[in-house]
Amino acid sequence: MLEHILLQTIIIPAICAPAIILGRRVFGKQSAWIARLGLLYSTMLLIVATFKLTLGGAPIVEQHHFAGPAITLNLLGDGLSLPIALIVNLLCSALAFHSDRYIEHRIAAIYGEIDKKTAVNHYIRFYALFLLFPTGFMGVCFASNLIGIYFFLEILPIPLFFIMAMFGYIDRVRVAMISLMWAVFGAGFFLVGAIIVYYKTGSFAIASIAQMAGTPAAFWTIVMFLVTILAKMAVVPFQVWMPWVDAEYPTSITGLLAVYANIAVYIMLRVLIIPLTADFQVFSLPLMIMALITMVYGALLTLGQTDIKRFAACSTISQLAYSLLGVCSLTIAGIDGGLFFFLGHVMGKTIIFSSAAIIVYTTGIRDMRQLGGLAAKMPLTTALWIIGAMGLAGFPPMNSFPAEWVMFTGIFKAGLMGSAAKLIIAVAGAAAITFSVVYCFRSVKIIFFGPLNEQFADNDQIKDPPLSMSLPLLAIAATAIALGLYPGIVLDLFHKVVSTIPF
C-alpha cells in the first residue's frame, strides 16, 4: 500500500473517475462514494508520508517510466510538496462530501424536471470531472520536471471548463470559455519558459534550471513563468477573470479555485526562487509593489460587491496577494509564512465559499442585501462563516494568524535590510490587513446580523443544512485551528526546504 505513494495520490482519483461512471449503472448515485473513499484513501496516504517526513524521514523520490526510459514521470515528496498536497487533498475530500446535496439542488435548478436516470448521469458526471482536480493538484505538487507541471496544469482547466459549463450559474458557457482562454494564455507562457529551459540545459528537470543562473536566458525564463503565475494568481492587471469564474462556478467547490490560483505561488517557489535565487532578486521589489496594489485593489473590489459569490471571489484576489508579498520578500520567514498563509487562505476560503453554497442552497438568494438576520435561523452556518472570516482576517487561533506573523516578520526584514520602498510596502501591507477585517466582518453583519428578512421569518426551510454539508466544513475548521495552535507541524517541514535557499 505504501509503495509509490506519490503516484497513488495522483492516479487514484484519475482511476476513480471512470470507475464511478461505470459504476453508476449498478450503484446509481451511490457510486459517488467511490470518489469519496478514493480521496479519503489518498489523504490517508499523504498523512502517512507527511508523518514519516516529520519524524525525520527522507524526502520521497519516485521515477516512473512510461513508454520506455525516454518518457518518465519524476515525482518529489519533500517538506514543501507533502504538506501542501495533504491540505489540498483534505479540502478535496471534504468538498466531495459537502457537495452531495448541493449538486443535486444545482442539477434540479438548471435542468428542471428530468427523469431520474438523467439526473443520476449529471450527478455522476460532476463527480467524475471533480476528481480531475485532485489529480491535477497532486501532479503539480509532486512533479519534479517542467513538463510534468505543465501537463498537470493543463489537466486542471478540463474540470474547470466542463463543470462550469454544465453546473455553473448565469452565463456559464461564456464564463467557461473565459476560464479556458485564461488557462491557455497562462499555459502558453509556461510552455515557452519550459522550452527555453530545455533549450539552455537540455533537460526539463526543475533541478537543471539552476544551470541557467546568471545568464540572460534566466531573466526571460523568469518573465515567461511569471506571466503564467501572475495570471493564475489574478494579480492586477490579470485579475479580471477571477470575479467571473469564481462567482459563476458551482459554489460548493469554488474553494478549489482558490487552490487553483494560489498553488501558483508554490510553483513560483519551486521553479523560480529555489533554482534562480540571485536572478530573481531583481523581480522582488516590482512583485511586492504589484502584490500591495492587488491587496488594496482586491479589497476595495470586495467591498463594492453585493453578490455573495462575487464577494468571496473578489476577496480571493486580495488574499492571494498576501502570499505573493511574503514569498517575494525573498526572506526565509517571508517564504515560510507566505506558503503557510496560502494554506490558511485556501482553508478559510473553502469554508467561506462552501458556507455561501449553504446559503444559496437554503435561500436561493445571492444578493447579500436581501439576506440579513440569518444568524437567528442558521446559527451553525453563521459560526462557520465567522470561522472562515477569522481565517481570512488572520485572527487566532486560526492557522493564518501564525502564518501572517511569520510572513510579515520576513517582509519587515526585507524592508529593514533592503530599500526604503520595501519598508514602506511592509508597513502599508500590515496596515492593509485592516481591509480584510473590514470586508470579512462587514459581510457577517450584512448576511447574518440585523433583522431577519420578512420572507424568511415564517419559512421553515430556512435552517442549518444537513450534517453532510456542515460536518466536512467543521473538519476543515478544526484542522485550521489545530494548525494554528501547533503551526510547527507545517512550518518545520517547509523550513527543511526553504532554509536551503541561499539568500
Next chain:
Amino acid sequence: MHLYAWLAIILPFIGVPAIYVASFVNGRLRNLAAIAFPIMAALCCLRLLPLLLHPGQLPLQSSWVWVTHPFILEIGILLDPLSLILILVVSVISAIIAIYCLGYMEGDPGINRFLMLVNLFIGSMLLLVLANNLLLLFVGWKLVGLCSYALIGFYYKDERKYWIGGPEAEAPLTTPSFCGLKALVVTGVGDLIMLGGILIIFFYAHTLNLMELYKTAPVWFPELAQNPNMVVLVTFMLLAGPIGKSAQFPLHEWLPEAMAGPGPVSALIHAATMVKSGVYLVARLMPIFYIGRWVADCHNAELFFTITAWVGAITAFIAATQGMVAKELKKILAFSTVSQIGYMWIGLGVAGLTQSTLVAGTTAGIFHLISHAIFKACLFLCAGSVIHAAHSIYIQDMGGMRRYMPYTWLFMMIAAICLMGVPPLPAFWSKDAILLVNLKAHNLPIFVIAMITVALTAFYTTRMMMMVFYGSESSHLRHLKEESQTPHEALPIMWSTCGLLALLLLALGAGGPWVEHLLHHNFDLNLAGTLKLPLKEAGEHAVNYHLLVTCLSVGSILAGTIPAGIIYRKHERAIKLQSHSVFKELHIFFWRRWFIDAFYNRVFIDGTLKLADIVAFKIENNFDLLIHRRLPVLVTEKLPRLFLRLKTETDNFLYIGAYLMGIILLTIGLAMWP
C-alpha cells in the same frame, strides 16, 4: 507559583466549553459553570498576592517553545509587579461582574452565548497580561478585540429597543451590530500598525521575550537609533495599538458606542479588560524607551513619553466635555472612561520625561487604573440596574430614582464620588498622584489641562447623579407607573455585587496611602533593581506640592460640582441654560463630539465605500469590458477583416513583408542569444 498563573489563564478558557456542555443539563449547572471558572481564576490570582508583598522573588517566568522555525517563538508567562497587579484587578473585578451577569441576563435567550463569551473575554485578557513575550501578548490582544466585537454586538438582531445614540428626535440611532463592527475595525487599525512596530523591534532585538528585550535594550536600541527616523516610526507604530484599544484620541470614537452591548459587557470592557490593555502595554513598553532615552541617549526616544502624555491630556479633556452633555446614562460613563484612561496615560507619559519621575509616574498611572477599575465597574453595574428599572437608557427619562433603588443609589453614589476624586476615596489618591507627578516634572500645560478636567469630571458626574436619582420624576417614569411597571430595586444578586465593589472602594480609599506606597516599592524594586534603570532622586522643592495639588484638586471638584448641582437640581433650569446662545453653540459642539465622529464617518466610511464603488463599477467593469468583450471582438472579427482587406488590396505584399520581417527578427534574436 507558576502553576497558579497558568491556571488563571486556562480556567476561563475551559469555562467556555464547560458552559456549553452544562447548558444541556440545566440552567443552574450552566450558571454555576459560568461563575465557577472566573472565580477559580480569581482565587488563583489572589494566591499570587503574597508575591506583591515580598517582591524580592520577582520576576518569575515559565515558558516553552512553540515554534522553532524559521525562528524560535515561545509561549510563556511573566510574573512581575505590573502583571501581578493587573491580573488581580482583571480577575477579581471580572469574577464579580460574572456573578452580576447571572441576574442581569436571566431569561435572555442568548445567555449561553453570552456567558461563554464572558469567560473567553476574561481568559484572553489574563493571557494578554501574563504573556512573557510580545507575540503571546498579541494573541491575547487580538482575542480581546474579537470578544469585544461579539459582546458589543451581542444583540445582533438589532431590535429597535437596543439601538443607541438618540434620543431619536435629536440624533441618528446606531445598531448594536454596527457598534461591534466599529469597535473591531477601529481597534484593528491600531493593532495591525502595532504589529509592524513589534516586528521592527524583533528585527533589531532578535527576541520578543519581554525580560530579554529589557535586558538587551542597551545593546540593540542604539542600533535602532542609528536611523533616528526609525525610532520615530517605531514609536508611532507601537503606540497605535494601545491608542486604539484604550480609546485614546484620535482612535477614541469606538468606545462611546461600545455601550450597545448588555450592561455587564460595558463594565467588563471599561473596567476590567479591553481598555486597560492599552494602558498595560504602554507600561510594558516604557522601560524600553526609557533605556533608549536615558541609557542610549537617543533623544527621539523621548517622543514615546511625550506622545503618551499629550494623547492622554487631549483625550481626557475632549472626552470630559462630551460627558457633560451626553444624554445616555452609559454613554456618560463611556466618555468618563475615555477621559480617565487619559489620566493614566498622562501619568505613564510624564514618568519617562525625567529620570526622577519614572517610579512615581508609573505608580500613579497604575494606581489610577486600579481605582478606576473598581469604581467604573460599580458605576456600570449600577447603571445597568437603573436602566433595567427605568426601561430607558436616557437620563432625562429618569429622575427621583433614589426612592425606588436605595441600595443602587448608595453604591452608585460612592462610586460617583470616587470618580470625582473626592477624598479619601481611592481616585482621590491616584488622581492626585498623577497631578503631582506632572508638577514635579514641571509639565505645566498638561497639569493645567488635567486640573480643568477634574472640574469637568465633577460637573458631569454631579449632573448624571442629579438627573438620575434626584429631582422630580420624569414623565417617562410616571407613565411606567401608570402601566404598573413601577421601578424597583435590582435583584439581590445584582445590588449585592455593586455593594461589594463599593465596599472595595471604601477599603481601598482607607488604605490609599499604604497601597500607593506598596505599588511604589514594587515598581522601584522592579525598575531600579531588576531592570537596573538609571533613576535620580527628586530634588527638594520650595513649595509643598502635595498640599498645593490637594487644594487645587479639591477646589476644581467644587468648581464643577456646585454649578452642576445648582443647574441640574431642576431640569427646567438646565433646559433654559442650554437654550442660551453661547451655551447652545458649545452644547452642539460637545454633543456632536467635536464633529470628530462625523468627520471619520464622512472620510473613512463614506470615502472607502465610494472608492470601492469606483473600483468595482468603473475601473473593473471597464477593464472587464475591454478584456472580455472588446478584445475578443477585435481578435475574432476586426483583425481578420483588416488582414483580409490588406490581403486583397495589396496583393499579399504586406503579408510577405510581415513574414520576412518575422524571420529576420527571429534570426537576429537567435544569433544574439548567448
